[in-house]
Amino acid sequence: xSDARLWAELLRWYVEMGVDEAIAEIPxxxxxxxxxxxxxxxxxxxxxxxxxxxxxxxxxxxxxPGAAALAKAATTLAExxxxxxxxxxxxxxxxxxxxxxxxxxxxxxxxxxGEAPGGEEDRLGKPxxxxxxxxLDRMLAAIGIDRNSAYITNVxxxxxPGNRKPTPNEIAACLPFVQRHIxxxxxxxxxxxxxxxxxxxxxxxxxxxxxxxxxxxxAVDGLAxxxxxxATYHPSYLLRSPERKxxxxxxxxxxxEELAHTHRNLxxxxxx
Numbered sequence: 001x002s003d004a005r006l007w008a009e010l011l012r013w014y015v016e017m018g019v020d021e022a023i024a025e026i027p028x029x030x031x032x033x034x035x036x037x038x039x040x041x042x043x044x045x046x047x048x049x050x051x052x053x054x055x056x057x058x059x060x061x062x063x064x065p066g067a068a069a070l071a072k073a074a075t076t077l078a079e080x081x082x083x084x085x086x087x088x089x090x091x092x093x094x095x096x097x098x099x100x101x102x103x104x105x106x107x108x109x110x111x112x113x114g115e116a117p118g119g120e121e122d123r124l125g126k127p128x129x130x131x132x133x134x135x136l137d138r139m140l141a142a143i144g145i146d147r148n149s150a151y152i153t154n155v156x157x158x159x160x161p162g163n164r165k166p167t168p169n170e171i172a173a174c175l176p177f178v179q180r181h182i183x184x185x186x187x188x189x190x191x192x193x194x195x196x197x198x199x200x201x202x203x204x205x206x207x208x209x210x211x212x213x214x215x216x217x218x219a220v221d222g223l224a225x226x227x228x229x230x231a232t233y234h235p236s237y238l239l240r241s242p243e244r245k246x247x248x249x250x251x252x253x254x255x256x257e258e259l260a261h262t263h264r265n266l267x268x269x270x271x272x
Contacts, residue, residue: 067173071180077106080180084157090173092158092166098125102153102181110145110259111187112136113178114234115196116156118163127152132235136193139235139248143256151185153178155197171200183222188262190218190227191255194234201229208233213251215258228258 067089074080081101093099100117103126120130128136140150156166156174178201182190192198195208202216212233217226232251233244 068176071176074180074184077102077181077184080177080184084174084177087173087177090156090158090170092156092160092170095161096158097122099157100125100127100154100159101157102151103127103129104147104151105149106151106185108149108151109188109262110150110191110255111182111185111189112150112152112191112193113182113197113201114152114154114193116154116163116166117159118236119159122159127154128235131239135235135239139252142249143252151187153181155200166196171196175200179221182218182220182227186223187227189255189258190229192229192231194237197234198231202231208237212247213254215254228262230255230258 067087070083070087071080074083084101085099087093096117100121114128117127118130118132121127121133127133136152137147140146155171155178157177160166160170192201192211195211198208198211199205201218202211204211208231211231214231216229216231218229219226230251232255233241233248238245238248
């Protein structure tokens with residue numbers, strides 16, 4: 001194969017894998033030893049609904065100056081969306097096309113949080129509108145839910161170049177806004193889609209295969225009561241590993257049951 005043909009095949013493979021930007025001007029020395037990280041121990045709790053620690057940045061992550069104050073100052077979703085759009089403490093906004101804040105019904109009892117916007121999300125300015133979003137819509141429809149009865153966002157508000165995995169610092173920069181987002185929406189049930197959302201908000205190093213299907217009581221600053229929270233696979237993972245859809249179906253049924261349970265309790269409180 002000629003050099004030109006080889007380079008053409010390599011570029012085609014990069015495009016298929018989602019690599020569409022090269023932004024670093026200085027080579028990254030990956031042979032240099034990195035910092036030693038202490039493992040984060042998952043907290044034990046009663047069976048079925050273990051307590052989750054209040055969300056915190058990942059090890060070695062640095063919260064951008066002013067992020068917590070800006071998030072706390074927002075008293076409405078509109079104010080929070082404006083604060084996020086104007087926030088300059090996350091480098092991802094320099095390479096993203098647009099800020100992707102949320103979609104759906106902010107008054108819904110169900111809130112879902114994914115990882116980060118992809119290419120379609122970055123272009124349209126809404127979360128979960130690409131292939132994984134279409135799968136998510138079908139999954140929710142299977143339990144009688146659409147975007148008018150759910151509220152959807154991500155841990156990150158800007159697309160990482162080439163859809164790469166977010167860094168701890170990028171996650172930490174957005175985390176105060178995500179926490180405030182949950183507090184303002186006040187969901188009855190919170191679904192964490194994928195390992196990044198689950199490990200970040202549950203403050204654990206456990207992988208998604210161990211976390212999925214388990215219910216947690218997530219303490220959120222600004223809420224008097226913990227939020228019933230469950231982790232499940234990200235739809236993009238299910239596109240790559242369709243054999244896991246059976247486990248996700250069990251998670252969906254569990255979510256449906258919990259929503260029905262919280263609705264019954266709400267009706268009882270109204271009539272008491």
